[in-house]
Amino acid sequence: MTATDQQVAEQPVREEPDTTVLRVANLRVAFAGTEVVKGISFSAQAGRCLAIVGESGSGKSVTARTLVGLTGGNSRVSADAIDLDGVDLLRTGERGWRSVRGSRIGFVLQDALVSLDQLRRVGDEVAEPLRVHGRGTRRSRAAKAVELLDAVGVPEPAVRARQRPYELSGGLRQRALIASAIALDPPLLIADEPTTALDVTVQAQVLDLLAAAKERGTSIILISHDLSVVARLADEVAVMRDGEIVEHGPARRVLREPRHEYTRMLLAAIPSAHTRDTKLSRPTEHRPQRTVDRGRPVLEARRLSKVFRGPDGVDRTVVDDVSFELFGGETLGIVGESGSGKTTTARIALAILAATAGEVLLRGAPWSARSVGERRPLRKQIGVVYQDPLSSFDPRWPVGRILTDALATGTRPPASKAEARGRAIRLLEQVGLREEHFDRAPLRLSGGQRQRVAIARALAPEPSVIVCDEPVSALDVSIQAQVLDLLTDLQDELGVSYLFISHDLGVIHHVSDRILVMKDGRVVEHGSAADIFERPQHEYTRRLLTAVPRLELK
């Protein structure tokens, strides 16, 4: 079945036919001869939200940019129609595009920290569309900017307007970005991953803001990789893969009764409470019963705290009185929003960072208290997997060298080159890679493959604990599922313990036996996964849980 067939079959019923703001038919985009958007069609209606969902490389972002004529150099765009309110944008020149951008179509990019000009005042950024399109005077624009900031719920808008983006929190920045996009009240708002880098609680607020715009009659095209986010806002969902729309229909229907296999796979891959005992990438497969050795903890943190002195000379406590125990074969999840101190805790546990107070014990023996030299031979007992595997590899080294290097630090260093190679290849196979990857440079691997290499490296010295610091946060949903499955498989097979750090409650819920919830450097709540998710005690935990976007539709 082709995408086009499906679309025709699934054209949503139009309640009011003349509310169509944008109509796109048979859009094709090619870069240097390679087609990345392969003839897709959709339309956007006033007061409704169309979500385009897909993983990296699906062509969703290119599509979004093409709608404002910013596909980029070296590209070729063709379509049967790109009509905005009856105007054929395909026939418009650069000048025509400029008159449309900002005034007829508002555009919100992800990560407002880099999407706003850091050197200009927030007010100027917000009011820029007004200036570009020649509306108002300098003074009236400044007033309007404050008004807009106020409208998107920025507290003290007049103060904020005079500040610069880096002086604002992530949520406020994203609001400012939206304020700028709606400054001229465009009938169409395109939001490209507007909540991706945000903490869940902030994410929820931004989604509410977009929902409000929708209420006011703005048509929204939401681009996202995250089905849960989409579920909260979209009236209609188009699922893209490899430049094609594989499924398109009303949000409720697509998310509840996915017809396309890919959509089903995507949905299944989302970690959540339901997936705890299954494999994400193989939903029918169940995890075997785990055996946790509740004897002596393999890793124990006692009242850790860490104080950093800022450049202004003021001390800030980043980790405050954190204690935990990690037992053999167990996964201890640490969850928290940015700035909660979870990563610092992980680094202290690894003894890469010295705590200001408190102590870490490894297999019951002193760990953080030892000198660097004494600690070195013990390092093989504790491994680490980072969020960004690529930056954790020496760019000059191929995969094989990375692994043999790690093997050499282990309990049983290989006696010969041949043995090292053999064992490295076995590790590769263990993490689902093949011998051919041995000579590959990490740069030439996909994100998922890189993380597998990172896991293989962590496993090489045969540690009893692996600290996983946001190991799947940078990955697409389907890849994330595979990597999470790999981690649980390895645990089942090797009995290794994980200290698992993540901001994603779904992921934490999926993998953890016990959970610490951190906020502002403190553990606000700890307990079993079931306790935390089903009977949260602390107010903050409850707030977190409500903010998590869920697939269930309102």
Add this chain to the structure above:
Amino acid sequence: MRYLLKLLSAVAVVIAAASVTFFAQLAVPGDRATTLMNLQTGQDRKWTAEELAPLNEKYGFDDPIVVQYLDYVTGLFRGDLGTSYTQKRPVLEVIGGQLLPSLTLTVLALVVAWFLALGVTLLTVRRGRFLSGLGATWEAMTASLPHYWVGIVLLVVFAVQLRVFPVIGGTSGWGTVLPVLTLAIPLAGFVGQVTREEFEQVLAQPFVTTARTRGMSDLAVRLRHVLRHAVLPAVTLSGWALGALISGAVITENIFGRPGIGQVLVTAVDTRDMPTASGVVLVVATVYVVANLLVDLAYGAIDPRLRRAT
């Protein structure tokens, strides 16, 4: 308090540079009195102790080096840079007269270089392979030009053949054009190169896309948004260039018959005129230090984030 520290460290750098010069010159083989005698008589021979005695006496060459140095440094704190052995004038005066032409030349060259570089960069970065290539090649080429080659070619073409500018304009306005260009063209190459690199990176930033989605034209985006981000490396380079050019301008001054501190320095070293050479270094170091304080300020003005960091 922080500014006071900065100021102190700047003064320390300047004094250190002058002191290094003082001792470095003592390390140069050859005797100062002999040089002065030979200079006064146009010879290159040895002189007897009696012949040299009056000079040694007059300038205190026989004093212990520590005494000479302390004399010099305490003089500095009184604002006394000493007296030129050869010109018999206070060093401050020797340099004072030459500083303004040098500064004029250098500062103008810097300004012109900026205009040239930004013009080329603004118009050619990421404007298709041909234009960008042309711009980048122009920058790399001008950065490879030896100063005096540029100078002599400009002189012959514009002053001798076309007679647009004077050959020996001295410090007159019209006569400053070619010397300024001589220094500015290669410098523009450097400024352009660093700016282009940064410009390219900034153009790829999401906020540039944001600006475009607001309907801004390409040129407006470059001017309003990108430029400010892209000039920082060039600003750094300028601080360095101001110090480096002021003494490096000697070749240009030579060709166009301009007064300047570079020639003073060359002559002072040739004649072992220690107070003058140290004085020139003192002044050049001051210019460098001041330029870099200005660069710091410019940094803060351009990117307020850096204001907090320092």
Add this chain to the structure above:
Amino acid sequence: MTVKTLTAAPKPALGTVLSLLVVTWVLTAALAPSVLTDGSPTAIDLHATLLPPSWEHPFGTDDAGRDLLTRVIHGSRQSLGIGLGATALAFLIALVLGFTAALAGGVVDAAITRVLEVAFAFPALLLALLVISVRGPSLATVVVAVGIGSAPGYARMVRGQVLAVRQAGYIEAAAALGHSRFAVIRRHLFPNAVRPLVAVATLGVGQSIVWASGLSFLGLGVAPPSSEWGALLDAGRLHITTSWWLEILPGVVIVLVTLAVTTLGRTLQRRLEGAAR
């Protein structure tokens, strides 16, 4: 997917190809000048002085009847030698200072940073003059003068590079694997900190050649009858209005070679950075 990854397929640009040609030519000239010319750079012919460029003398002849092209070819060894030697010396100093400062930190770092600050404030011209006053003008002196003169800039760069690389994930990853500090420095920090500087160094080679030619102008260059390019420029200066080729052609050669080396350096830099990203 971003547009960037799609357009990344690098084709060797025309400029790179041309630069390779120029660099190949100049390397041949430096290593085996007899491949390019069978004449002697010092062979005089007082009956063939100041001839304009022709088939027989593509670059013309000078006032002693020497073939200018032959002189340019034979001068390339010294010019390149200055470029490479000075850059190598500068980097040697820079690596020692930069690494010491960045790795030792604290007082040592502060001291070295201060020294560099003073070195920057010190006019490079005076440095050259002093070095030459001590040692007399010669090839080695020029190398030393230019090398020391450009060292502080590189030292600052090395220091910054080491500090940046020290923050890299793979440094922490290696420490987490239990490698010793020395091993981490040797196996990761040093090669990765130095690698991007290789490209910077190629750029430095070109600049050193230009610099050295400036010293020749002040009469502080390499001793005759060397046909080091700066010396050729200096010798041709008086002739510019009467025998233009003596000044213009060596200048063009300097610019072309510097440009080619710079272009290759940039290409290299881009490749290395691309590979590192």
Add this chain to the structure above:
Amino acid sequence: MMKKLRGKAGIVAALLLLAGCGAGADAAGGGTPQTGGTIVYGHVQEPPCIFGGWIQQAYISRQVLDGLVTLAEDGSIQPWLATSWTVSPDGTKYTFTLKENVKFTDGTPVDAAAVAWNFDYWENKGGNSTAKVSIDPYFKAATAVDATHVEISLTRPFPPFLTLITQGYFGIQSPTAFQSRGEKENCEKPIGSGGFVVEEWKHGEEVILAKNPNYTSWPATAKHQGPAIVDKVRWKFIADGVSRYSSLGTGESHVVYEVPTVNWKDAKTRYQTIRYITPGKPVSFYINTKTGPFTDRAVRQAFAYGADRKSAVEAGFHGVIPYEGNPAVSQSTPGYNAEAAKAYAYDPAKAEALLEQAGWAKGGDGIRTKDGKPLTIKLVYGAAFIFTQEGATVLQVMQEQWKKVGFDVKLIPATRAELWGGKYADPSTFDATPSYWTSPSPSILWIVWRPSTVERPNGSNRSFYNNDTLGQTIDRANGEQDAAQANALYGQAQQIIQDDAAGIGLYTQNSTYAVAQNLKDVWLEKSQGEPVFSDAYFTR
């Protein structure tokens, strides 16, 4: 006398071989003479002070200070501040009668006391070491007999005395001004009685000379009577030859000094040109006779035979500067020995034969060796000031020729700092070094070639050539009252130097000038070749 650094200074003598005619451009072109105007003169080097013992200072101090006597075209001594003079029969007392009512520009009179004070200042107070060395062993005292008569007594007869004091170093300054002002004023604005006064010195750029309206003391050789005709002279320093010569073409200057030889032909067709061959020691090699291969006379002679110096000079200087075969004095010097100059014409075969005889055998690479030591010659020269690029070409041509006969000549360019600092003063540091020393009198031989003794070391004898016969010959010549006899003795001395190849000739030191067609009567004073602007006028 004085070797001048950088430019060519020159002196006396054969002044005019100028193109066209005499130094002065005598109104050959016609045009209506104008009064007033400003002459822009392009000089090369900027001196540290307006007056002093360096030829660069004599050039400019000549404009401001007057001398006692001056040298005429024919070599005779003519009146200047002194209207007449008498010499005592024993040749040791010179009594000068001063022109009356001459005033310094500070208003004080140019009287006998002032003149005596000047001599005392130069000779006994370190005021001008070049003036001192010129007449040093002979000068005894200067005394004012009355207001207009000054007596200078010598220790021994020294007929070249009058010629020597025509040099610019002997410019008379106002003692009142000198003693009442600071070093700086005296350095920048010396007070004399000359045709111009220093109005302003823009260091690094130019000295502005303004006419002295009360000028009364022009020399007998002046081309007109009265103060300067032009109002001002802007004496600019333009180090770069291309710019200097080009400025004449663009009309930015009226007179330029040191015309690049490549431009000489062009200059002759477009401007009035003046070429002055400096008397005194020409540009010739001092040959280190004390250590190294040149201790052997045969090797020195082989060196002289081994290079076609004449052709090299012609090539390097484009046929403009004459070759000089006489190492001791140049062809424009009185008492020049033309015969001696002809020795050692290019003869490579002879050079090789001499070397073979001396035991230097040719090695595989063509370089000769003796006792395992190669025949390496360290040739030190002042780069970029004594030797311009043109001179460096001459050296390179000869180097190539010397190589053919088996000399491995290393050219060692020396910087000003090195030479002035005395780096190459020691015999161990060089084998040959070329330089010149301008002087209007052959008595320069005494300064250069006088043997060095413990009591009277002679640092100027850079060949370290101590020949008592030579010393005595020159001494006798210096004291000889009969001019012809004196010249014969000087000639003999030159022959001795040439025969022993204690020096090797190269080329004459020249001063070249190009003058715009509309500026007339610029002339060179004969003693050192300094331009004189007080008679010059513009035509329209």
